[in-house]
Amino acid sequence: MKPGAPRGREAMVWLAAPFLVAAALLVGLPALLALGLAFTEYDALSAPRFVGVDHFLRLWDDPLFWTALGNSLLFAAMAVPLRLAVALGLALLLHRGGRLARSAVFLPTVVPDIAYALLWLWLLNPLYGPLALALKAVGVADTGWLLTPWGARGALVALTVFQLGEVFVVLLAARRELPEELYELCELEGGGALTVFSKVTLPLMAPTLALLAARDVVVSLQTTFVPALVITQGGPRYATTFLPLYIYQNGFEYLRLGYASAMTWVMFLVTAAMVAAQLWVLRGWRASKEA
Amino acid sequence: MVLFLAPLVVMLTGSLRPPGLPPPRGVELLPEGAGLAAYAATFELVPFGRALLNSVLLAAIMVPLSVVTASWAGLALAQTSGWRWRTLAGAVLLLVMVPATAVWLTRFAVFKVLGLTGTAVPLIAPALMGGSPLFVLLYAVAFRRLPQELFEAARLEGAGPLRLWRSIALPLVRPTTAAVALLAFGLSWSNFIDPLLYLSGEDALTAPLALHSLELLGSTQWPVLLAGAVVVTLPAVLAFLGAQRMFLGEERGSGWLGR
Numbered sequence: 001m002k003p004g005a006p007r008g009r010e011a012m013v014w015l016a017a018p019f020l021v022a023a024a025l026l027v028g029l030p031a032l033l034a035l036g037l038a039f040t041e042y043d044a045l046s047a048p049r050f051v052g053v054d055h056f057l058r059l060w061d062d063p064l065f066w067t068a069l070g071n072s073l074l075f076a077a078m079a080v081p082l083r084l085a086v087a088l089g090l091a092l093l094l095h096r097g098g099r100l101a102r103s104a105v106f107l108p109t110v111v112p113d114i115a116y117a118l119l120w121l122w123l124l125n126p127l128y129g130p131l132a133l134a135l136k137a138v139g140v141a142d143t144g145w146l147l148t149p150w151g152a153r154g155a156l157v158a159l160t161v162f163q164l165g166e167v168f169v170v171l172l173a174a175r176r177e178l179p180e181e182l183y184e185l186c187e188l189e190g191g192g193a194l195t196v197f198s199k200v201t202l203p204l205m206a207p208t209l210a211l212l213a214a215r216d217v218v219v220s221l222q223t224t225f226v227p228a229l230v231i232t233q234g235g236p237r238y239a240t241t242f243l244p245l246y247i248y249q250n251g252f253e254y255l256r257l258g259y260a261s262a263m264t265w266v267m268f269l270v271t272a273a274m275v276a277a278q279l280w281v282l283r284g285w286r287a288s289k290e291a
Numbered sequence: 292m293v294l295f296l297a298p299l300v301v302m303l304t305g306s307l308r309p310p311g312l313p314p315p316r317g318v319e320l321l322p323e324g325a326g327l328a329a330y331a332a333t334f335e336l337v338p339f340g341r342a343l344l345n346s347v348l349l350a351a352i353m354v355p356l357s358v359v360t361a362s363w364a365g366l367a368l369a370q371t372s373g374w375r376w377r378t379l380a381g382a383v384l385l386l387v388m389v390p391a392t393a394v395w396l397t398r399f400a401v402f403k404v405l406g407l408t409g410t411a412v413p414l415i416a417p418a419l420m421g422g423s424p425l426f427v428l429l430y431a432v433a434f435r436r437l438p439q440e441l442f443e444a445a446r447l448e449g450a451g452p453l454r455l456w457r458s459i460a461l462p463l464v465r466p467t468t469a470a471v472a473l474l475a476f477g478l479s480w481s482n483f484i485d486p487l488l489y490l491s492g493e494d495a496l497t498a499p500l501a502l503h504s505l506e507l508l509g510s511t512q513w514p515v516l517l518a519g520a521v522v523v524t525l526p527a528v529l530a531f532l533g534a535q536r537m538f539l540g541e542e543r544g545s546g547w548l549g550r
Contacts, residue, residue, distance in 0.1 A: 012370045012452045019364035019427060022420035027389055030397035037397060044403070103535050104296050110527045111299070112481035114499040115520035118506060119302050122513055130301050162295060218388050225392065226483055230506070244392040251396045252488070260396055268393045275388060 031268075038262035043255045055262035065263065067238050068246040069270070071153075075242060076220045076274070079157045080213055083220075087164045088209070091171035092201065102172070109165025113223075117230035120159045124231070149239030152232045156240060160223055167212055174208040175201070210282040214275045221271060243267045302524070306330070306517035329514035330522070336508060336515065338493055339522060342501035347526075349411065349497065350479045353418040357475035358468060361421030365430025366452075366460050380431065386424040391484075399488055413489045414482065422475040433467040434460055473534040480527050498523045 038055055040048035059065050094102050111119070123129050126144050145151035178201070186196045224242040228234055234241035234249075243263065251260035310329045333339055368379055402413045421427045437460065445459055461468065483499040490500065505519045 012367050012455070014367075015363035015452055015456065016367035018360045019420050022360070022416065023386060023424070025401070026398060026416060026420055027386060027394055030394040030401055031389070033397035033400060034394065037400075044400070099535075103532070104293075106531065106535070107299060107528065108295055110477055110531045111524050112483070112499050112502075112527060114481075114483045114502050115523045118502065118516055118520050119298055122305065122517060123298060123301065125513075128513065130305070162298065215388065222392050230503075247392060247395070257396055257400070264393050264396060268389070271388070271393075 034261040034264050037258050038265050040258045042257045042261075044257055045255075048258065051258070055259050056266075058259065059262055059266065064238065064241065064246065068241050068243045069266075071239065071241060072221055072224065072243045072267075073270075075153065075157065075224055076217050078153070079160050079220050080216045082157065082161055083164050083167060083216060084209060084213060086161055087167040087171050088205075090164075090168055091175050092197075095172055095175040102168075105168055106165035108162040111163075113226040114230065116159070116163070117227045120155070120227070121231045124155055146232060147236055149236055152236060152240050156224065156227050156232070159227060160220070163223075167216065170208065170212060171205070174205050178204050206285070207282065210278060214278045217274050217278070218271055221267065299524075302517055302520055306514055306521045308514040310512045310514045327518075329512075329518040332512070332515045333505065333518045333522065337501045337505050337519075338496060339498070339501050339519070341494065342496040342498045343522070343526075345496060346480060346498040349414060350476055352415055353422065353479040354472055354475045356415070356418040357422030357426060357478075358472055360419055361426035361471055361475075362430045362461060362464075362468070363456065364421055364427045366434050366456055368427065368431040369434035380428065383424045383428055383431075387428070395484070395488070402489070408489050409491065409495075410489075414479075414485050418475070418479070422471075422478055426471045426474065429467055429471055430464065433464040437463055469534045473530060476530050477527060480530075498526075 037048065039050060039052060041051050041054075042048035090105055094105070108116070123131050124146055126132050126146065145155055182200055183196065186200060191199070221242075222244060224240075225244040225248065228240045228242050228245045229248075232240040234245055244267075247260045247263050247267070250256045250263065306329055307326065308329065309326055310332050368376075368383065371379055398413070399408070402408050407413055417423075441459055442455060445455055450458075481499060482497070483503070486495075486497045486500045487503070490497070496504065502516075502519045502523050505516060
């Protein structure tokens with residue numbers, strides 16, 4: 001704020017009041033409560049009972065928790081790079097017009113989660129699904145993809161790749177903000193498409209990509225919930241039991257709210273650590289560029 | 292482009308198949324005897340009409356509310372500069388990063404203690420924080436691009452924060468409003484988890500929940516399920532097509548992108 005700014009400026013702060021109150025009640029308070037509940041035994045019926053760090057010790061010995069954590073990390077490791085790469089490719093392809101094509105790319109993103117999951121459940125149906133029928137028509141007989149752990153994981157990754165509208169739009173905007181003169185210069189110097197991409201486009205868009213990657217990691221930890229619930233129910237053999245699903249099962253199906261809260265906090269810390277690691281890498285990369 | 296549209300097209304054609312027939316043996320582009328019979332069955336099996344009405348009502352409350360609170364908070368945030376801006380914008384960004392799943396349980400507990408589970412309040416409440424902290428950031432970034440002299444001049448004439456917001460700030464960021472409104476609509480329309488946790492009973496179904504209960508009926512009649520999916524998807528697609536002009540715009544400087 002500039003010194004001597006007119007007094008009216010301070011009054012603007014009040015406009016943020018509803019947001020701050022709601023954020024405190026809906027995010028701040030629940031997050032703190034989750035921390036508190038994590039140290040208690042609570043089933044939503046009787047009063048919470050303090051149990052210390054028991055839940056965290058139990059988590060350590062819960063093989064399913066480690067499976068769920070591993071699945072979530074694996075999912076992020078597969079889905080995030082793929083989503084970013086596809087979205088970047090499409091943004092570079094479509095940054096010069098083609099509103100129809102852009103709309104087409106965005107359209108799967110607006111399909112409500114549950115309808116989208118149901119749609120894919122049908123698409124991937126091994127007997128009657130269009131994909132199975134199409135593959136059978138060309139002579140491929142093996143359509144039991146949802147029955148193998150890697151097939152199910154791959155299917156869930158594939159269906160999130162189609163919903164990349166938000167990443168796509170942000171990358172489109174980032175590409176359009178790059179100065180055209182730079183590209184004209186490259187053309188004059190006769191740089192090939194690949195050189196231009198690796199020397200100009202990629203370095204200039206790297207900060208945006210890094211932020212999107214951080215956000216996508218967080219998002220990918222949540223988006224697995226509905227598809228895993230509707231399409232694979234966590235199977236086969238727990239291959240798609242992701243953390244949100246396991247938390248949901250513990251909290252709302254088995255009413256182990258304390259235990260689920262402990263898990264929630266571990267998930268939150270894992271997320272924060274992953275985002276921090278990414279930002280740390282980005283900072284190091286930037287410093288090496290500037291040096 | 293074709294690849295991205297393919298699943299949706301297949302969904303539509305699949306829903307036109309008459310229900311009750313054995314599944315097709317091969318690939319069929321348009322099913323034989325295509326018609327709307329599956330849609331009729333969908334509305335008979337679950338109270339879809341009621342569910343659609345509920346979802347429309349929720350969206351009608353949540354979208355304007357989200358736009359108002361997000362733009363208010365965004366305007367307040369845009370007034371800061373220097374380290375304050377970086378700190379506060381960073382804090383909001385952190386809030387964006389908090390996974391929704393991390394507060395599911397205890398948010399539910401809070402509403403339970405308040406005796407508000409089973410009402411629409413827990414569903415609408417997020418709109419009070421702008422729908423998503425991301426929308427606040429979008430508005431803050433848009434407002435910061437406006438020349439500050441505009442605000443200073445209006446302030447000298449004695450305009451209060453609300454008048455600044457309504458008659459100066461908001462009219463200048465229409466593309467952002469279109470984008471936020473569309474995204475807020477998507478959030479409220481697609482919301483599956485919250486209604487699943489908070490609502491019960493036939494009268495309180497929302498469109499995604501109705502689709503879920505249709506699925507739970509164990510219907511192996513794919514045309515019926517797909518018809519339900521189309522019904523739930525259609526409003527979202529229409530909203531997108533209505534707003535896409537504003538933010539996937541062609542020319543530089545016009546759309547949300549061409550800044």
